[in-house]
Amino acid sequence: MDWPGIIKQLQDRGWTQTQLAERCGCAQSTISALARDKTEVPAYSTGRELERLVDSGAAPEQAEA
Numbered sequence: 001m002d003w004p005g006i007i008k009q010l011q012d013r014g015w016t017q018t019q020l021a022e023r024c025g026c027a028q029s030t031i032s033a034l035a036r037d038k039t040e041v042p043a044y045s046t047g048r049e050l051e052r053l054v055d056s057g058a059a060p061e062q063a064e065a
Contacts, residue, residue, distance in 0.1 A: 001047065003034040006054050011035075014059045024049040
């Protein structure tokens with residue numbers, strides 16, 4: 001999975017690493033490591049939520065509603 005690419009897509013939509021971490025229930029450092037390709041496989045729940053967010057096309061304000 002291209003985690004750096006997924007996180008970049010989400011950041012381009014306005015998501016910050018902190019918002020992504022809160023949404024995924026992980027630490028911001030986990031998102032940072034994925035973005036820098038320092039972690040190849042995140043926890044299942046983190047990876048699944050990132051995939052769901054990128055597939056939904058939601059911006060942060062849309063996802064919180």
